[in-house]
Amino acid sequence: MVGQIFDILKGDSQADRVVPKRGHSVRLTLFTSGAMAFLAVFALAMSLAAGRLADRWSDALARSSTIRISAPAGEMEAQTWAVLEVLEQTPGVESARAMTDAEQRDLLEPWFGPDLPLEDLPIPRLVEVIETAAGYDGEGLRQRLAAEAPGAILDDHTRWRRPLVRAAGRLRALGFVSIGLILASTAAMITLAAGAALAANVKVIRVLRLVGARDTYIARAFVRRFSIRALTGAAVGTAFGTIAIAALPRAQEEGAFLTGLGFSGFEWAMPLVIPILAAVTAFWATRAAALRTLRRLQ
Amino acid sequence: MRHDGLSLLDWGCVVIELKQAAYGYGGGALLEGMDLQLTQGSFYFLTGPSGAGKTTLLRLCYADLLPTGGSVEIFGKKSTDMTRDGVAAARQRMGVVHQDCEFLDHLPLEENIALPLTVAGRGMAAGNGDLAELMGWVGLTARKNALPPELSGGERQRAALARAVITDPDVIIADEPTGNIDWEMSQRLLQLLVELNRMGKTILVATHDLSLIRAAKSQISARVLRIAGGQLQSAGSEL
Ligand SMILES: Nc1ncnc2c1ncn2[C@@H]1O[C@H](COP(=O)(O)OP(=O)(O)OP(=O)(O)O)[C@@H](O)[C@H]1O
Ligand SMILES: [Mg+2]
Numbered sequence: 358m359v360g361q362i363f364d365i366l367k368g369d370s371q372a373d374r375v376v377p378k379r380g381h382s383v384r385l386t387l388f389t390s391g392a393m394a395f396l397a398v399f400a401l402a403m404s405l406a407a408g409r410l411a412d413r414w415s416d417a418l419a420r421s422s423t424i425r426i427s428a429p430a431g432e433m434e435a436q437t438w439a440v441l442e443v444l445e446q447t448p449g450v451e452s453a454r455a456m457t458d459a460e461q462r463d464l465l466e467p468w469f470g471p472d473l474p475l476e477d478l479p480i481p482r483l484v485e486v487i488e489t490a491a492g493y494d495g496e497g498l499r500q501r502l503a504a505e506a507p508g509a510i511l512d513d514h515t516r517w518r519r520p521l522v523r524a525a526g527r528l529r530a531l532g533f534v535s536i537g538l539i540l541a542s543t544a545a546m547i548t549l550a551a552g553a554a555l556a557a558n559v560k561v562i563r564v565l566r567l568v569g570a571r572d573t574y575i576a577r578a579f580v581r582r583f584s585i586r587a588l589t590g591a592a593v594g595t596a597f598g599t600i601a602i603a604a605l606p607r608a609q610e611e612g613a614f615l616t617g618l619g620f621s622g623f624e625w626a627m628p629l630v631i632p633i634l635a636a637v638t639a640f641w642a643t644r645a646a647a648l649r650t651l652r653r654l655q
Numbered sequence: 656m657r658h659d660g661l662s663l664l665d666w667g668c669v670v671i672e673l674k675q676a677a678y679g680y681g682g683g684a685l686l687e688g689m690d691l692q693l694t695q696g697s698f699y700f701l702t703g704p705s706g707a708g709k710t711t712l713l714r715l716c717y718a719d720l721l722p723t724g725g726s727v728e729i730f731g732k733k734s735t736d737m738t739r740d741g742v743a744a745a746r747q748r749m750g751v752v753h754q755d756c757e758f759l760d761h762l763p764l765e766e767n768i769a770l771p772l773t774v775a776g777r778g779m780a781a782g783n784g785d786l787a788e789l790m791g792w793v794g795l796t797a798r799k800n801a802l803p804p805e806l807s808g809g810e811r812q813r814a815a816l817a818r819a820v821i822t823d824p825d826v827i828i829a830d831e832p833t834g835n836i837d838w839e840m841s842q843r844l845l846q847l848l849v850e851l852n853r854m855g856k857t858i859l860v861a862t863h864d865l866s867l868i869r870a871a872k873s874q875i876s877a878r879v880l881r882i883a884g885g886q887l888q889s890a891g892s893e894l
Contacts, residue, residue, distance in 0.1 A: 375773065377761040564757045567719070568818070569746035570774035572739055651739075 375565060376578040380557055382550035383586055389550075390590035390635050391597075393543045397536050397631045398598025404532025405627070406618045411525035420451075420492075424484040428508035436506040437482050443505050444486060449493030456483045484509075492519065543587070543635060544642040551583055551646040555654075562654060576647035580640060587639030591632035599628050668695050670730060670826055670857050671716050677724030678711055685711055687885045689725070693859060695825070698852045698875055700868050701861040702890065703882035709861040710754050712882065713830050716859065717751050718742045730825075747775045750819030752829035754861075756811040758803035764814055765790065765799040771822045786821065792847060793817045794840065808835035816844055826857045833864055841867055849874050 424444075428436045437455050444453035456464075461483060495513050502509045555562070565575050602619050620627065671693040678686045685708045693699060693716075701709050714720040715727050718734040727734045729745050737745065750771070758767045766773075769786055790796045793813040798806065806814065816832050827848065833841040845867060852858050852875055862868065871877050881890035 374762065374766070375759060375770070377759075560757065561759055564759055565770075565774060566743070567717075567746065567751060567753065567757070568771040568774055569743050569749075571743040574774055574776075 373578055373581055375570075375575075376554075376558060376561060376582065380554055382554040382557075383582060386547055386550050386583055386586040386639070387590040389546045390543055390587040390639070391594035393539050394591035394594030394631050394635055395598040395601075397539045398595055398602060398628050400532045400535035400539065401627060401631070402602050402618055402620060404529045404536070405620060405624055407525045407528035407532060409621075411522050411529060414522045414525065420488050420490075422486050422488070422511065422513040424453075424486060424502070424509050424511050425481045426484065426506065426509045427479070427481040428506075430479070432508070433482055436508050437484070439506040440484055440502065440509050443498070443501050444484070447493055447498055447501070449489050449491055451487045451489045453484055453486045456485060540634060540638050544638045547583055547587060547639050547642040548646045551579055551643040552650055554579060554583075555647060555650040559654065562651070572648060572651045575651060576644055579647045580643045583643040584636050584640045588632050588636035591635030595628045595631045599625075669693065669728075670695050671859075672728045673715070673722075673725065674728070675725030676715060676722040676727050678708070678715060678720060678722055684723070685885060686715075686882070686887075687724075689887050691880070691887060693826070693857050695857050696852070696855045698848075698858045698871065698877040699860070700871070700877055700879045701859065701882065702863065702865075702868070702879060705863075707882040708885065709882055710830055712887075713751075713828050713859065713861055716828055717746060717749055747771070747822065748825045750822060750824040750827045752812070752815040752819045752827075752832045754830040754834075756815040758811070758814070758818075760803050763800045763802060764795060764806070767803060768795075768814055768818045768821055771818060775822065777822070789817045789821060792843065794843070809837070809840065812836055813840065813844065816847070820847065820851060824856070827851060827859070829858075829860045831862055832860060833862065833867055838866070842870065845871055 424440055426433065426436050426440060441453055441455065444450050461480065464483075465480070495511065499511050502511060562575055599620075605619060669692045671691075673689045673691040676686065676689040676691075677684050689712065701712065703709055711720065715722055715734070716729070718727070718729060718737060721727075721735050729737075730748065732741065732745070734742070758764075759770065762770075765786065768790065787796070790799055793816060795810060795813055795817065798810060803811065803814070812832055812835055816829065819827055819829065829848070832848075833844060836844065841864070848858050848860065849871065860867075868877070868879060879890045881888050
């Protein structure tokens with residue numbers, strides 16, 4: 358198909374000339390594909406930015422939280438067991454595990470050095486909780502812990518990000534849906550413009566047929582013209598869109614969504630796909646419209 | 656008579672055949688029970704009063720109209736059974752001078768005359784020598800860059816004839832090719848048709864111009880057909 362499109366673009370310029378150049382449908386195509394490409398650049402940037410955000414946030418999430426138990430040495434053992442028992446009965450908890458002294462020492466070592474006499478210090482006991490995909494009810498768990506093990510504190514600060522990750526994922530999908538809609542509207546508009554161009558050239562079509570032109574030959578003259586216009590318009594629109602994105606002010610603040618809108622690294626090459634998609638869309642839309650109209654113009 | 660230049664068809668075989676063909680625009684029948692065989696290498700004139708249906712009959716012969724009764728077979732295929740590509744392929748083997756001489760108004764005359772080559776994918780280059788010679792023969796060399804709307808009626812007819820013969824077609828169908836043309840130029844155009852006929856082309860010319868028919872009959876054997884009252888008759892003797 359790509360080969361076919363290149364043939365069209367290279368074209369036989371003589372074949373192109375058989376259709377007169379006048380007509381505002383061609384300028385309309387140029388303008389609309391430019392505007393649509395400009396919008397598509399933003400939709401693409403939004404999708405990519407939302408995707409980056411979702412990835413970053415979901416890495417941090419990792420479905421784990423911790424329970425910290427601070428209790429006098431004598432009650433520590435009992436409260437730890439109580440916490441583990443509560444967790445065992447809590448829906449949405451996949452596994453729970455009290456950290457051993459050795460693990461806790463490893464965690465503290467960077468701060469206090471290797472010779473920490475852990476037994477003599479009132480170090481809280483840590484319980485690592487891994488939740489299921491569905492997750493547990495944080496408030497309910499907190500209440501039960503307060504009743505069963507008053508020294509236990511649930512630290513679930515990463516859980517608040519869950520809805521944000523969902524939202525970012527949704528936003529990425531919406532960006533791609535927008536690109537799809539933009540392509541579909543481009544196709545619809547080019548179909549109308551091509552139909553109008555054919556209708557304005559009924560006499561030309563009649564003369565071409567009388568001298569033995571096939572439908573595909575006649576269609577090709579129109580297809581070539583519209584594909585080139587769509588490609589040109591979309592290339593200009595894409596260039597402006599990309600420049601606009603590049604010119605957005607940048608801030609250092611991590612995770613700020615608006616300032617994160619843009620492309621990074623190889624993503625800067627992705628807008629190049631837009632004019633190609635526009636040309637392919639124009640190719641098929643014009644071809645379908647032309648062949649349909651020619652069938653009707655018996 | 657020469658036999659070369661005939662690649663696809665044998666001398667004397669039927670290229671276009673009407674069998675009980677009928678045609679009517681909407682209401683009643685304009686043409687009825689038309690039986691006609693055009694054989695390869697023959698020359699026909701079609702006469703009849705204005706409005707008798709000459710143009711209509713010719714249009715049936717190049718599948719611009721489909722018969723409303725009977726059948727029209729072009730190169731052995733019924734026009735009613737042809738696909739649009741089939742019609743295009745058949746027209747690439749025919750040269751047609753239409754009565755209204757339609758051109759592409761945005762292209763210079765030379766490109767219009769080469770149009771049948773272009774749409775057949777044969778390119779202007781292929782027939783370029785022929786093109787210049789042909790333009791000279793029909794007296795349009797000086798007008799080759801003119802746009803069709805700038806041409807006189809006679810110039811258009813000469814251009815239409817040049818366009819009809821540029822592809823070296825098997826069959827040439829011409830509707831009043833000399834209607835607006837002075838006697839001298841008509842003789843030149845007739846000469847072209849006569850030469851093509853001698854090369855084995857089938858020629859069908861609708862005309863009112865009896866002097867043209869007489870001039871042709873003095874050089875070749877041409878059959879004269881006459882339409883009147885929706886019927887086709889042979890009209891040889893009275894000329
Ligand atoms: N497209 C059409 N729709 C309706 N009637 C038509 C159409 N074309 C021709 N006619 C009618 O059919 C009849 C025959 O027309 P046609 O053009 O075949 O005649 P003709 O013999 O070529 O005449 P002329 O010598 O004037 O060219 C005429 O009465 C004409 O009015
Ligand atoms: Mg007529």
